[in-house]
Amino acid sequence: MSLERPTDRSDAVGVTEEGLDYDALADLLGDSVVSREQHRHTEAFTIRPDEVQDVLFALRDQAGFDHCSNVTAQEYEDRFETVYNLKKYVDPTQELSVVVPTSKDNPVSQSAEPVYRTADWHEREAYDLVGIQYEDHPDMRRILLPETWKGHPMGLDYNQEKPQIVTLEAHANPLEDDEHDAGADTMYLNIGPHHPATHGVLHIETVLDGEQVAHVEPDIGYLHRCEEQMAQQGTYRHEIMPYPDRWDYVSAGILNEWAYARTAEELTDLDVPDYAQVIRTMSAELCRIAAHMLAVGTFALDVYGEFTATFMYAFRDREVVENILEDLTGQRLMFNYLRLGGVAWDLPEPREDFFEKVRDFLDGLPHKLDEYHDLLTSNEIFQLRCANTGVLDAETAKQYGATGPVARASGVDYDIRRDDPYGYYPELDWDVVTAEEGDNYARVLCRLQEVEESARIIDQCVDLLEDWPEDDREIQSNVPRTLRPDDDAEIYRAVEGAKGELGIYIRSDGTDKPARFKIRSPAFSNLQTLPEIAVGEYVPDLIASLASLDIVLGEVDR
């Protein structure tokens, strides 16, 4: 637990005192690099589609890029392209983009799945939405859309007006084909998409051996509501901002808005006044508290049974946070408060009342957290249930691109607020919470401790805001009415959302709307670890493990 960044792996290729030496990296890859180009956040190497694995293996093993943060697929007029955004867990500011173009008539590219397990789902999504085929991929199926879907909706020639007609016969009937083989001792069980423990509309195909879980496969896409298409149809300045609220909808809205704000501001070179940064920091941390409360509450719901005391207490406390946020933003859940270059409006008048309300909440919080520790973490049966179940070790977490509390509870000391600073975080005094065990218990404990840290941040922000000189309260910088970033600029930026690294990739085409808008959702990657942590456990622990991953389907499916 510290703000000190862990020491860098200096033996990795290309690491220098000043930052990454891209020439050294290019030398490492040799002839594989076809060309180099500049993205807004980093340099990009273009490579041949049949050398993906070689290149990525070299980058992972010799240059230390152990975090495949995002995979974006997109279609140009003349080619398909897959962009791998690589990072390092020790230092996410060391980034590299690997661009893999493929031809229009044969859109086949080598899969990155053997290098980074997380690419499995990312590439399935790319196939589903854009239509690129990945060689060597273990399971090339649609992931978000129904199996019967015709066409790839993010492709350029997709005709949305054409009806999708599916015969009843073609609908996958969840009751058919699930009988186990005559000789096997296993039972196939559908958990979801309507099930009390799936936190929304997740479908988990489970194979049980007695009560033990023999095989788990999450089936997602039941809440795929075209968030990327929505963003690509909106203008930068105003029309995109309402949508991030609906990705991670458990009151984590401002954290998500910040992901878009950070990316778009860097793309269009906008400054944000300090005063607005402090307000952003404060409101974002309030959102984090609300989101973690929900995570703890629903975890209790799954471990305890029906709507029990802990769940209700969590909601009581969320209610307070939501009231504060409503005072600030005007909405309980979908805030739409951040603007490019600042925030929508200043703190509500009278300011003293608002500060008092926040302080009241912060003062009461330690007592409430004690209550949670009484009810949850210090309960013998709870410890019996959660300790040493659903264990996720650090290496596996990295392979799957897990971030946020899930990774931190596994001992991966990775927090973008500290490692790739933004907002007002670098000026404040707070700690990154980590744990070593990586089990369900550690994940819950991590969230509860992060609530404490968030409270510390909010406290300091309130202090700052109280003393802020009145004539310096600038809430928005000067932003042009219509934002038109440069043609063909590409950027990938991330913030620390409630569930982990929430990143956005934008490619602009000179108009006022993005040409490609890709969301890197933390829950999407975290959910991928479910088979790793749940296989071999009992059914109740599968449920508890799923709850401890704290997924939000709006963010998983987007």
Add this chain to the structure above:
Amino acid sequence: MSVSEIVFQAGNATNGSGAANATNASAAGGGQTFPEILSGLLGLGPNPDPGLQFLFAIVGATLIAVLFLTIAAVGGIWGKRKITAAFTDRIAVNRVGPFGLLIIVADAVRLLSKEVIIPDAVDRPAFDIAPMVLPFSALLGFAVIPLGSGLQLADPETGFVFVFAASSLASLGLLMSGYSSNNKYSFLGGLRALAQNLAYEIPLVVTGASVVLFTGTLKLSEVVAVQSQPLLTIGGLTIPSWFAFVNPFAFVLFLIANLAEVGRNPFDTPEAPGELVAGYMTEYSGAYFVLLYLGEFLHIFLGGAIVATLFLGGPAGPVLPGLVWMVIKILAVYLFTQWMRSAMPRVRIDQMIEIGWKGLLVMSFANLVLTAILVGVIA
């Protein structure tokens, strides 16, 4: 002083008149069962012809069944909501009638009037019988419980064995409902219920047997009578020798095993909302669901009645009539289960079996041996 002397004196103390008097209707209980009292009231003597005996038995059974169905309706529909709400800072039903009490009528009628869905490929007779087995096994158990104020349908020599036998019939109902529903969640729930009942039935009965060591009889009315002996007197306040005071260890063991037996937190694995949807009752709707739901609550009440009879002096208590005390004790145990439900996590099924076989079973036998030694020493 031998055990039988205690019993005899206790009988004297409670009944006043001692031996059963056929014509004295005011003699509440005391060796007389409820049908006998009924027949006595009508001036037919304790042993009218078998047809009448049967008739009175039916009348008595109906009365007791109605009483407990009413308590189950009040406790299960209204009480459950209110208690849970109190634990979670809420108000719960307050719009329908005073304190929301009319919700009992509304809920009961609505549930009964709903469509009963019989899913495809259910195992028909079993699917239909299961919802009846569950409540009736619980009601059957009440037949031998001395409820106070003379309400005891039958008082066989083997009452203790009968009540456990009747209540464990429920496992059969749970298994049937789980197995016949053609639903994997029900199936898992049914099997869990069976495994759980097997694991906890033995500690339950063995712990109960330690009480029998004290009393020396399986007859429940005598078990109650023994407990009315004063244990000690502190400042004019006489504490009766309820076995909860005599042997608190056994009492705690019994309560825990009982929680598992009725399937409440931390042992509500068979139903396990959140994991198994609704466990064995997932596929049941309408009237069948009502029966299962009722059965569940009746079982909690039967569990409470057994706890009260064996450990809390049965219907004994000052001022109020025996029946009222009995109901208060039963509801106290019910409140305890609801408290557990609100505050305790659920254990995993393997942990639960482990606790049953490796923990409770050993401790219940240890308790039995200890009690045997204790009783031997005192005697």
Add this chain to the structure above:
Amino acid sequence: MSSDNQPQTADAQTTQEARMGGGTDNRFNSKLRNAFGSSPFILTKFDSFMNWVRGSSMFMLQFGIACCSIEMMHTYAVKHDLDRFGSGVPRASPRQADVIIVPGTIVSKFAPRMKRVYDQMPEPKFVVSMGSCTISGGPFQKGYNVVKGAEEVIPVDIHVPGCPPRPEALIYGVAKLQERISEGESAPVTVKPYELQQFGDLERDELVDELADEIDRDTLVMRYNWNDSP
């Protein structure tokens, strides 16, 4: 009791007549009704009792889809406490639920599943659609994958607008539903695939009978042409 089936006077218009038009609905032809007259006292009272019962107490289906389900949970929880209205018992199994609150965006992959859940609920069942997405697709209306409202899939009794609606709004919606039920009203069931205009000369019941014969499993299709929907 006499058995006159005529409406008594022209001006004495009952609510039922005002709503359904004059004349007697010839579907009510049970023997009991014939024996006791057209508006037998006991049956009417029993009807209104049953309506009161259904309106006063309902089990909700524990059913979460998207953003609105967070506000729905808040409605069940401490501050708003939907249970005050006798409708705060969430049941996880559709077999035991009376009301399904549809809280969120429905997409093509989920629509058939939701229909299935709805079909599994026993009659009488009611649907509260919560939020803009279940009314029209809401902010995601233009999405290639988004169903334009819950009514495309299942009949809806009450729409609660908002994105998401506040808990107070949901409580109002549920209270309105209870009010409607206890007044004996039920929403007209519109099932999209039947083009009613084509069968204008048929009564509703006949139409269903007619169509039931025509349904052929091989030809039955589900259209994901959400764009053309109104």
